[in-house]
Amino acid sequence: MSDQAYNFAYLDEQTKRMIRRAILKGIAIPGYQVPFASREMPMPYGWGTGGVQVSAACLVPEDTMKVIDQGADDTTNAVSIRKFFENTAGVATTEKTREATVIQTRHRIPEEALTEDQILVYQVPIPEPLRFLEPRETETRKMHALEEYGLMHVKLYEDIAQHGNIATAYAYPVRVEGRYVMDPSPIPKFDNPKLEMAAIQLFGAGREQRIYAIPPYSKVVSLDFEDYPFEASKANHPCDLCGAEHTYLDEVIIDDEGGRMFVCSDTDYCGERQANGHRGRLSPEMEAAQ
Amino acid sequence: MTHDTLTGGFTEAPQQSARAFRALMNALARPGSIEKITGASGPAPLSVAAATTLLTLCDGETPIHLAGDHDTDAIRQWIAFHIGAPIASRSEAMFALGTWQALTPITDFPIGTPEYPDRSATLIVEMDALSNIGATLRGPGIQTSAQLSLPETTAFQQNRLLFPMGVDCYFTSGTRIAALPRAIKVEAN
Numbered sequence: 454m455s456d457q458a459y460n461f462a463y464l465d466e467q468t469k470r471m472i473r474r475a476i477l478k479g480i481a482i483p484g485y486q487v488p489f490a491s492r493e494m495p496m497p498y499g500w501g502t503g504g505v506q507v508s509a510a511c512l513v514p515e516d517t518m519k520v521i522d523q524g525a526d527d528t529t530n531a532v533s534i535r536k537f538f539e540n541t542a543g544v545a546t547t548e549k550t551r552e553a554t555v556i557q558t559r560h561r562i563p564e565e566a567l568t569e570d571q572i573l574v575y576q577v578p579i580p581e582p583l584r585f586l587e588p589r590e591t592e593t594r595k596m597h598a599l600e601e602y603g604l605m606h607v608k609l610y611e612d613i614a615q616h617g618n619i620a621t622a623y624a625y626p627v628r629v630e631g632r633y634v635m636d637p638s639p640i641p642k643f644d645n646p647k648l649e650m651a652a653i654q655l656f657g658a659g660r661e662q663r664i665y666a667i668p669p670y671s672k673v674v675s676l677d678f679e680d681y682p683f684e685a686s687k688a689n690h691p692c693d694l695c696g697a698e699h700t701y702l703d704e705v706i707i708d709d710e711g712g713r714m715f716v717c718s719d720t721d722y723c724g725e726r727q728a729n730g731h732r733g734r735l736s737p738e739m740e741a742a743q
Numbered sequence: 744m745t746h747d748t749l750t751g752g753f754t755e756a757p758q759q760s761a762r763a764f765r766a767l768m769n770a771l772a773r774p775g776s777i778e779k780i781t782g783a784s785g786p787a788p789l790s791v792a793a794a795t796t797l798l799t800l801c802d803g804e805t806p807i808h809l810a811g812d813h814d815t816d817a818i819r820q821w822i823a824f825h826i827g828a829p830i831a832s833r834s835e836a837m838f839a840l841g842t843w844q845a846l847t848p849i850t851d852f853p854i855g856t857p858e859y860p861d862r863s864a865t866l867i868v869e870m871d872a873l874s875n876i877g878a879t880l881r882g883p884g885i886q887t888s889a890q891l892s893l894p895e896t897t898a899f900q901q902n903r904l905l906f907p908m909g910v911d912c913y914f915t916s917g918t919r920i921a922a923l924p925r926a927i928k929v930e931a932n
Contacts, residue, residue, distance in 0.1 A: 461761065466756055466760065470799070470801070470802050481911045481924035482860050513758070513761045594858045598856075666772075
């Protein structure tokens with residue numbers, strides 16, 4: 454079967470129109486989860502089908518696409534989705550954050566600040582921030598309609614009562630433009646301050662059939678208490694490859710004797726720093742010098 | 744020149760509708776910005792921008808209301824052939840097309856429900872001209888403030904009070920398009 458057997462960007466035009474209408478409603482009502490008729494994609498639910506459908510509806514032939522999975526360009530999910538759009542949309546792809554016009558991401562925001570010319574598409578597993586507190590959709594929908602978000606504050610309060618601080622470290626709930634409480638997808642809370650950005654942010658949840666959005670420069674506030682303010686935490690360590698002290702880090706076990714290293718989760722950012730001569734504790738040159 | 748019902752659609756639908764959607768999304772996500780949108784043309788007085796918007800967003804699932812001078816046989820037939828959307832009354836429309844004068848009062852259009860604010864109408868307002876001189880806009884998508892030549896301000900201020908319900912507006916003129924989503928606060932200058 455030739456590539457021509459697919460429509461541009463895989464989805465048929467009727468489906469794209471339906472998704473595009475949902476995206477526009479999402480942008481018009483920041484943080485509100487718009488229901489959409491999610492399609493079967495040639496990958497299982499849980500592998501980014503929501504993000505893929507949103508990307509497919511947004512892509513133009515002139516786009517350059519970047520796909521990251523937990524910050525990395527070279528993991529299975531990122532590689533396969535990138536290949537998917539190379540094959541079905543014929544768009545150029547890149548690993549450079551700066552060169553991309555559409556970035557699909559699983560669970561990270563790139564370290565480099567995004568611009569007005571970029572679109573960030575998130576893959577979302579559970580779009581409803583209240584779902585683990587209230588399993589009934591009819592009830593959570595009513596809670597959003599009535600702006601009844603006390604339950605979410607109770608959850609954060611119980612965190613403090615049990616752990617002494619707000620223990621929620623990822624998928625940290627935010628309030629968008631003072632109205633809807635939103636799940637920013639399971640990004641680390643380190644990334645929450647970056648949700649106020651110049652780029653358009655679109656969120657797609659395939660299995661749960663929801664699309665939502667944050668327009669550029671929207672006000673996005675992480676929920677907290679006056680005496681327990683929100684803190685964007687990260688591992689207290691510099692990157693062992695590029696020495697960065699301001700990036701989100703992954704912890705990697707490197708031997709069976711408890712040895713470990715911390716590296717930037719954003720591989721493109723770390724690679725560029727290393728190319729510019731930045732070195733960390735475990736960089737090859739540093740080891741040779743010791 | 745009479746416009747043929749059968750012409751004026753996309754010649755390369757997937758690519759042209761994708762570019763048109765990107766213009767629609769940028770306009771809506773950055774209220775006040777004026778985007779270029781082309782690809783389709785319909786019978787007069789339908790502008791290229793309005794025709795392309797309809798063709799990009801509408802299909803058999805989206806009832807369209809035609810207001811005033813835009814409710815012509817030629818436009819109805821063009822929509823029937825290219826889009827297949829049912830023509831609807833104001834209260835049942837998902838999209839509405841016309842000049843501002845013909846579309847007012849905009850309170851007749853669906854504004855959604857508290858549970859489903861997305862079940863609201865999108866208005867496509869045909870304008871003689873569009874410029875960045877006029878009412879001041881503030882809100883999501885705008886860094887500090889923006890200006891847009893809105894046909895009036897009171898109706899949009901009242902629409903903002905309904906948030907998160909309310910209607911969203913596109914303004915079209917020739918091949919240019921701008922948008923005013925419901926979340927935006929409007930001040931007259």
